[in-house]
Amino acid sequence: xxxxxxxxxxxxxxxxxxxxxxxxxxxxxxxxxxxxxxxxxxxxxxxxxxxxxxxxxxxxxxxxxxxxxxxxxxxxxxxxxxxxxxxxxxxxxxxxxxxxxxxxxxxxxxxxxxxxxxxx
Amino acid sequence: xxxxxxxxxxxxxxxxxxxxxxxxxxxxxxxxxxxxxxxxxxxxxxxxxxxxxxxxxxxxxxxxxxxxxxxxxxxxxxxxxxxxxxxxxxxxxxxxxxxxxxxxx
Amino acid sequence: xxxxxxxxxxxxxxxxxxxxxxxxxxxxxxxxxxxxxxxxxxxxxxxxxxxxxxxxxxxxxxxxxxxxxxxxxxxxxxxxxxxxxxxxxxxxxxxxxxxxxxxxxxxxxxxxxxxxxxxxxxxxxxxxxxxxxxxxxxxxxxxxxxxxxxxxxxxxxxxxxxxxxxxxxxxxxxxxxxxxxxxxxxxxxxxxxxxxxxxxxxxxxxxxxxxxxxxxxxxxxxxxxxxxxxxxxxxxxxxxxxxxxxxxxxxxxxxxxxxxxxxxxxxxxxxxxxxxxxxxxxxxxxxxxxxxxxxxxxxxxxxxxxxxxxxxxxxxxxxxxxxxxxxxxxxxxxxxxxxxxxxxxxxxxxxxxxxxxxxxxxxxxxxxxxxxxxxxxxxxxxxxxxxxxxxxxxxxxxxxxxxxxxxxxxxxxxxxxxxxxxxxxxxxxxxxxxxxxxxxxxxxxxxxxxxxxxxxxxxxxxxxxxxxxxxxxxxxxxxxxxxxxxxxxxxxxxxxxxxxxxxxxxxxxxxxxxxxxxxxxxxxxxxxxxxxxxxxxxxxxxxxxxxxxxxxxxxxxxxxxxxxxxxxxxxxxxxxxxxxxxxxxxxxxxxxxxxxxxxxxxxxxxxxxxxxxxxxxxxxxxxxxxxxxxxxxxxxxxxxxxxxxxxxxxxxxxxxx
Numbered sequence: 001x002x003x004x005x006x007x008x009x010x011x012x013x014x015x016x017x018x019x020x021x022x023x024x025x026x027x028x029x030x031x032x033x034x035x036x037x038x039x040x041x042x043x044x045x046x047x048x049x050x051x052x053x054x055x056x057x058x059x060x061x062x063x064x065x066x067x068x069x070x071x072x073x074x075x076x077x078x079x080x081x082x083x084x085x086x087x088x089x090x091x092x093x094x095x096x097x098x099x100x101x102x103x104x105x106x107x108x109x110x111x112x113x114x115x116x117x118x119x120x
Numbered sequence: 121x122x123x124x125x126x127x128x129x130x131x132x133x134x135x136x137x138x139x140x141x142x143x144x145x146x147x148x149x150x151x152x153x154x155x156x157x158x159x160x161x162x163x164x165x166x167x168x169x170x171x172x173x174x175x176x177x178x179x180x181x182x183x184x185x186x187x188x189x190x191x192x193x194x195x196x197x198x199x200x201x202x203x204x205x206x207x208x209x210x211x212x213x214x215x216x217x218x219x220x221x222x223x224x225x
Numbered sequence: 226x227x228x229x230x231x232x233x234x235x236x237x238x239x240x241x242x243x244x245x246x247x248x249x250x251x252x253x254x255x256x257x258x259x260x261x262x263x264x265x266x267x268x269x270x271x272x273x274x275x276x277x278x279x280x281x282x283x284x285x286x287x288x289x290x291x292x293x294x295x296x297x298x299x300x301x302x303x304x305x306x307x308x309x310x311x312x313x314x315x316x317x318x319x320x321x322x323x324x325x326x327x328x329x330x331x332x333x334x335x336x337x338x339x340x341x342x343x344x345x346x347x348x349x350x351x352x353x354x355x356x357x358x359x360x361x362x363x364x365x366x367x368x369x370x371x372x373x374x375x376x377x378x379x380x381x382x383x384x385x386x387x388x389x390x391x392x393x394x395x396x397x398x399x400x401x402x403x404x405x406x407x408x409x410x411x412x413x414x415x416x417x418x419x420x421x422x423x424x425x426x427x428x429x430x431x432x433x434x435x436x437x438x439x440x441x442x443x444x445x446x447x448x449x450x451x452x453x454x455x456x457x458x459x460x461x462x463x464x465x466x467x468x469x470x471x472x473x474x475x476x477x478x479x480x481x482x483x484x485x486x487x488x489x490x491x492x493x494x495x496x497x498x499x500x501x502x503x504x505x506x507x508x509x510x511x512x513x514x515x516x517x518x519x520x521x522x523x524x525x526x527x528x529x530x531x532x533x534x535x536x537x538x539x540x541x542x543x544x545x546x547x548x549x550x551x552x553x554x555x556x557x558x559x560x561x562x563x564x565x566x567x568x569x570x571x572x573x574x575x576x577x578x579x580x581x582x583x584x585x586x587x588x589x590x591x592x593x594x595x596x597x598x599x600x601x602x603x604x605x606x607x608x609x610x611x612x613x614x615x616x617x618x619x620x621x622x623x624x625x626x627x628x629x630x631x632x633x634x635x636x637x638x639x640x641x642x643x644x645x646x647x648x649x650x651x652x653x654x655x656x657x658x659x660x661x662x663x664x665x666x667x668x669x670x671x672x673x674x675x676x677x678x679x680x681x682x683x684x685x686x687x688x689x690x691x692x693x694x695x696x697x698x699x700x701x702x703x704x705x706x707x708x709x710x711x712x713x714x715x716x717x718x719x720x721x722x723x724x725x726x727x728x729x730x731x732x733x734x735x736x737x738x739x740x741x742x743x744x745x746x747x748x749x750x751x752x753x754x755x756x757x758x759x760x761x762x763x764x765x766x767x768x769x770x771x772x773x774x775x776x777x778x779x780x781x782x783x784x785x786x787x788x789x790x791x792x793x794x795x796x797x798x799x800x801x802x803x804x805x806x807x808x809x810x811x812x813x814x815x816x817x818x819x820x821x822x823x824x825x826x827x828x829x830x831x832x833x834x835x836x837x838x839x840x841x842x843x844x845x846x847x848x849x850x851x852x853x854x855x856x857x858x859x860x861x862x863x864x865x866x867x868x869x870x871x872x873x874x875x876x877x878x879x880x881x882x
Contacts, residue, residue: 010274011495012238012282019234054270068385074422075144075176077387083277091450099387100447105280105288120392144384147421155417175390179426183412183419190414210394212405212428 001025002119003044007037007051007063008081013104017050017081020108021115034058038066041073048119049078050102053089061096068097077118081106134163135198142167142204143174150177154184162188168199173207178217185217238282239327240495245271246327247565250320254568257313265308268316269298275323286336287326293348294319300352315351317569319344368438370458375430375441378408378453381423388448394430396444401434431459496555504555507548514540549836553743557592560638560647563602564589567609567636574613581620581631582613591638593645597717597737601647604710604721608649608733609634611707616653616731626728628652644719644761645739650732656725658682664691683723684821687711715820715870718744718759718853722821736761746837748864749815749828751796752805755864756828757837757856762869764816764823766831771810784825786816794876795827796867799851805829819869824876826867835859837866851875 004026008014018028029044031037035058037051049067053060060080067073077099082089090101102114136153139146157163165181185195195218208214249271252264272295279288294316300306322344326336375397379390397403408427413419432441441456448454518537526534564586575582593601617623617632624630637648662674665685674682685691689708707721714721719737738744738761746757747766767786774784774793782793793814797805806812806829815826837856842849842865853868 010238010278011241012234013274013278015237016234016281054273056267056270072145074385075174075387075389083273083280094386094447094450097386104277107281117396118387118392120389120395144422151416151419151421158416173391174384175424175426176384176422178391179412179424180416180419180421182409182426183416186409186412187414187416207391210398210405211391211426212407216407216409 001027002047002115003027003029004115005029005031005037005040005046005049005051007031007034007049007055007060009033009052009055013052013081016108017111020111023108024112024115026115034060034063034066037063041067041070045072046076048115049073049076050081050115051078053080053082053093061092064093064096064098079114079118134160136163136165138165138167138170138177138204140169140171142170142177143172144176147176147180151180154180158184158187158191158193162191162193162196164196164198166198167204168201170201170204173204175211178204178208178211178213181217182213235282237495238278239331242275242278242327243324244562245275246320246323247562250317250569251565253313253317253320254572256308257310257572265298265302269295269302272298284326284330284336286341287323287330290326290337290341290345291323293345293352297348297352312351315344315347319348368458369435370438371433371435372459373432373436373438373441374455374457374459375432376427376453376455376457377430377445378427379424379448380451380453381420381425383448383451384422384424386448386451388451390424390426390428393444393448394428397430397432397441400436400440400444401432403433404431406430500551500554504548504551507544507551511541511544511548514544549743553594553739554592556595557739558595558598559590560593560598560601560645561589563598563605564636564638566602567605570606570609571613571634574610575617578613579619580613580617582617583631583633585633585635586637587635588638591640591645593638593737594739597645597719600713600717601735601737604713604735605636605647605649607707607710608735609636612649612651612653612731612733616651616655618654622654626654640739641736645737647735647737648732649735650730652730655727655729655731656683656686656723658727661685679725683725686723687721687821711820718761720818720820720870744837744839744866745834746866747815747834748832748858749796749813749826749867750830750832751800751828752802754800754802755832755858755862756796756800757835757864757866758815758817758826758828759853759866759869760834762817762819764818766813766815769809769814771808774809784814786823786825789823791816791823791825792876793825793827794872797827799872799875800865817869819873822873822877824873826872837864839866 001024004021006014006017006021006028007030008017009032014030014032018030021028029040029046031040033055034051037049038058040046041049051060051063055063058066064078064080067076067078078097080090080093080098080101081104082093082101083104093101099118100114102111106114134157136150136157138150142150154163170177188195197218197220200219205214205219208217208219249268252260252268252271256264256268272291276288276291276295279285279291297306297312297316301308301312306312322340325338326341329336329338377390377393379388383390394403394405406429408429411427412425419425438456438458445452445454514537518534518541521530521534521537524530567586568584571582571584612634617634618626618628620630623632633652635648635650637650639646658674658679661682662671662677662685665671665682665688666673668688668691670685670688670691671677687707687710689706691706691708711721714735714737717737719735722734722736723731724734725731738759744757745760747760747763749756749758769784774782776782782795783790784793785791796802797807809827813828813830815828815831816823817826835858839854840856842852842855849865851868851872852865853871854866855863856866858864
């Protein structure tokens with residue numbers, strides 16, 4: 001199916017996302033923070049990036065900004081996994097170039113529905 | 121991201137083969153080919169191998185087709201994949217792209 | 226799959242949340258000591274992760290509780306609120322409360338309690354609003370029609386952000402029948418003028434089918450500010466009864482609890498990817514070596530092939546050893562998890578006692594076996610309490626002694642040889658020789674202090690029932706003495722010693738084995754039997770002349786070693802081995818140290834050094850005094866591992882008897 005990069009400093013959240021997506025047949029790579037995600041992105045190509053907002057080393061917003069500066073990641077969907085229900089984080093992410101967001105908490109079904117939505 | 125493959129058709133006409141992944145990352149390269157083709161009195165477009173396509177790609181073809189029409193060049197499709205045909209339909213661009221009614225991909 | 230899928234990450238979530246709470250705590254304490262603003266972000270991030278994860282993994286109580294703390298932190302983070310001692314105190318209690326909630330989560334108990342409820346109120350009050358406030362439902366626009374017209378004009382940059390109008394219009398098509406008309410007015414007249422990665426098109430979409438405005442708006446929720454959008458109802462139907470928001474899924478409480486119980490059963494270790502990659506590499510090497518060795522199944526083995534075979538076997542030995550080290554390494558965790566509980570504790574205790582203490586921690590990344598790590602906490606807690614309570618002086622006493630008001634307590638961990646050394650040191654008054662001697666005499670431990678070396682006096686504090694505190698404080702005086710510390714450490718195969726300089730402070734040194742599962746030892750022959758003597762406890766082995774050992778009254782034997790008289794323990798006597806060497810000059814005296822005491826173990830001889838994989842004797846047989854376990858030797862026979870500390874104690878009891 002699709003190649004997806006899951007970025008979250010929380011092993012449980014990352015594990016849940018990866019497990020769910022793998023179960024749906026996707027090929028998932030994992031990264032613990034924005035910096036490692038950029039390394040992974042440079043070393044491979046992904047159809048979708050799912051990223052937490054708050055992470056040590058490099059947060060999700062900066063990561064999106066850097067990814068979008070890479071020609072290969074123009075137009076590649078990037079979804080922010082965010083708990084903020086208010087709009088500022090979403091808008092900050094959007095301004096940095098994120099495609100959309102998935103509001104935590106989400107269950108595996110919601111995750112798959114959103115991924116399906118964005119991958120078409 | 122590279123340029124679309126070009127070859128001469130059997131009838132000697134210039135043919136632009138559209139890439140399998142014809143999306144945002146590929147449009148700049150294809151645009152360069154299309155601009156060149158316009159200068160060379162047009163080309164045939166082969167979209168038979170297109171597997172993935174997005175709005176940017178169809179918008180590019182639309183701009184090409186519109187300028188070609190302004191130069192009185194007739195549309196010449198050598199192939200259109202189902203994916204392209206479907207996408208053009210969703211965006212309401214099938215007529216303006218002058219896609220052939222039915223053509224084997 | 227979703228429930229089972231979720232359950233396997235619950236335990237991981239709880240563990241990382243506990244780590245997150247440790248981080249919050251240490252950062253709060255650092256902040257309290259004037260740390261920089263970056264700490265606030267660290268604290269916020271930890272709270273934020275806990276909140277988000279808790280909701281995802283089925284702990285809504287923890288999520289909503291953490292939300293209160295997070296809101297407060299958010300105000301601090303954004304500069305709307307200055308952080309002060311009061312807030313730090315409140316957040317520290319929040320950390321404690323969350324620890325409790327996670328503990329209950331693991332036990333499958335109800336998560337909320339009175340403390341949580343009270344704290345929630347306090348957090349809300351700190352935010353300047355009542356706990357009941359907030360959460361007002363957004364009023365939803367309920368608007369329904371059978372036909373809609375949607376005018377959609379993406380801004381040029383929308384494509385680069387990953388939102389493709391093709392996808393959005395397709396989604397709209399899922400709501401009903403659509404007729405799409407493109408708008409070309411912004412498309413450049415020439416191809417050359419087209420910026421191909423920007424969107425120059427717009428669309429008018431006629432949607433036929435009963436749909437709510439909200440459903441249509443939801444399609445465009447990610448691109449609200451990246452396009453001009455107009456949604457117009459074409460054929461309005463009578464508004465339905467206010468459509469209530471979908472009720473939140475009510476989790477099956479019983480099932481959730483069962484999941485939690487299942488996931489709490491086994492403890493787990495988090496292993497870095499590097500360690501796992503290392504293992505995978507080694508296994509790969511092993512497989513290669515094995516297939517190389519496999520070629521020797523067939524054909525004659527001549528000298529040339531023999532050389533290759535030997536090389537292969539040597540490789541196999543090396544890989545096996547490396548694999549063993551790597552696998553053991555998986556159990557190794559940094560001591561930071563133990564150290565991290567001290568800043569808070571030191572702060573609380575020193576405040577209570579009116580002392581000023583600066584805590585320094587060195588070598589937090591030193592790795593220990595997980596089992597050792599779990600058990601070293603309590604002895605260290607005692608040493609730390611002891612150091613603040615008895616070691617460090619009050620500011621005025623320190624000033625009088627010409628020392629700075631603030632005392633320093635240092636925790637230090639390091640690898641030293643095959644051991645881990647953990648030191649708890651303070652720059653306090655040091656041991657009070659007179660007080661210790663007086664107490665020991667009073668307790669009947671000694672007749673008088675005369676002739677006792679300072680070291681011997683220091684050793685007295687490790688005697689059962691010893692306490693020097695004139696007033697038993699509620700901190701150190703919990704019925705746990707230094708003897709228990711020493712016993713706990715000895716149970717881990719380690720030892721505790723003390724060095725103290727009057728007026729300058731004390732250093733407690735805990736020496737621990739790297740792992741409990743494997744020990745390095747010397748194999749000793751005693752008659753027909755083989756015993757493993759742990760290398761860490763061996764000081765030296767010496768061959769003695771017969772006259773070097775003297776019998777003393779009561780049946781004991783002593784020999785002189787570096788100016789000290791050490792008792793002799795004849796292993797063949799202790800363990801009843803037959804056919805063992807009896808004459809001192811024909812055997813070997815292995816000087817060992819355990820529990821701070823040196824003794825000589827008399828054996829027939831030493832056979833060699835080896836790593837022994839420890840098998841529990843208790844699990845397979847029963848506990849035997851003086852034996853800590855058993856191991857299988859290369860020839861398949863069983864050797865017993867000598868428990869030096871146990872033997873020393875046994876010897877002590879004999880002497881006393």
